[in-house]
Ligand SMILES: Nc1nc2c(c(=O)[nH]1)N[C@H]1C(S)=C(S)[C@@H](COP(=O)(O)OP(=O)(O)OC[C@H]3O[C@@H](n4cnc5c(N)ncnc54)[C@H](O)[C@@H]3O)O[C@H]1N2
């Protein structure tokens with residue numbers, strides 16, 4: 386219970402390593418099923434790209450000095466015949482350039498008189514040579530690359546039908562707290578559950594696969610028995626179970642005793658970060674994980690980005706999440722020996738400003754935020770300082 390909190394940056398590395406050691410096996414999946422998954426092996430070109438000399442323009446393939454006699458037409462998709470001196474083939478953009486072609490003359494820079502083509506070809510080739518983009522065997526992308534639509538397009542272009550990927554970790558979300566209402570207005574000691582509805586969306590954006598029926602489940606009754614049984618059930622289906630609330634040691638905080646009852650080993654138990662320090666990740670027998678997110682809503686999201694993001698990265702074979710930097714537009718206080726993850730919004734001047742209503746129990750600042758500025762232990766975030774940013778996984782076009 387009184388374990389010293391681990392430094393924030395060390396916690397990130399520790400959970401990533403634990404996830405990496407338990408990563409899902411590689412599997413070959415059809416391209417259409419790979420969006421959002423992770424390459425398990427380097428993407429190596431299966432062919433020269435382009436695979437044949439490809440015309441970049443509509444015009445005429447020519448050989449030797451002009452004028453040229455029109456001998457036929459080559460459309461995209463057809464195999465080009467060889468070409469001989471004094472001959473022209475009408476050729477389409479994307480069509481195969483005949484072996485022996487000296488020039489491709491653009492249609493708009495040519496004249497066709499009966500069957501005679503004339504004009505002055507441009508000096509530079511108007512076609513792409515085999516291997517211009519890639520040679521067979523070239524490594525195009527390393528293992529661990531997240532599969533985006535562009536990666537799928539690249540894989541298709543160089544001949545893949547399936548790619549070797551690691552699947553998204555299946556997640557469950559258990560919400561703890563007898564004070565939580567799942568509908569209607571808060572009041573009389575009860576609050577709306579603000580984490581059950583938002584965490585599955587964040588988890589999906591971080592590359593996880595939230596299980597239907599378990600995303601969320603709760604509120605789970607505030608008894609140890611109910612906690613143990615809910616965790617057991619969820620762990621049967623999920624690779625990673627996230628929980629909210631109950632990370633402290635209050636009279637109805639049952640997470641730690643429940644983890645002990647299940648034989649869990651802490652990977653990280655409390656982190657020197659504000660807010661959110663009671664966050665934890667534990668590994669269960671069988672290589673499954675529980676991430677304990679504190680109940681205060683903003684603290685839960687700090688824990689998500691501090692521990693769950695790198696854990697998912699490890700489980701899928703991705704690198705430790707990269708942190709870009711931002712320049713602060715206004716001062717952000719440090720938190721002594723703790724790392725401060727401070728909600729910021731990047732305004733039109735390109736600078737990151739702290740947000741009002743950013744206390745750990747609040748969501749108003751989070752709802753307008755681009756991410757958390759990182760103020761390292763012992764430092765102050767002065768205006769003009771360049772600091773790391775933990776970006777929230779929102780599309781730029783969708784920022785609030
Ligand atoms: N004696 C001490 N008490 C507390 C300390 C401390 O150092 N000493 N730390 C505080 C900090 S910091 C945090 S964070 C919380 C963490 O507590 P738990 O993870 O055990 O969370 P709960 O006690 O269950 O809830 C805390 C708070 O958050 C509200 N909550 C919980 N779940 C939800 C939800 N799904 N949606 C909206 N709000 C939620 C809950 O009602 C409480 O207000 O401990 C402090 N205590």
Ligand code: MOO
Pocket residue numbers: 658659660661662663679681684745746
């Ligand atoms: O650190 Mo608690 O997680 O501030 O609210």
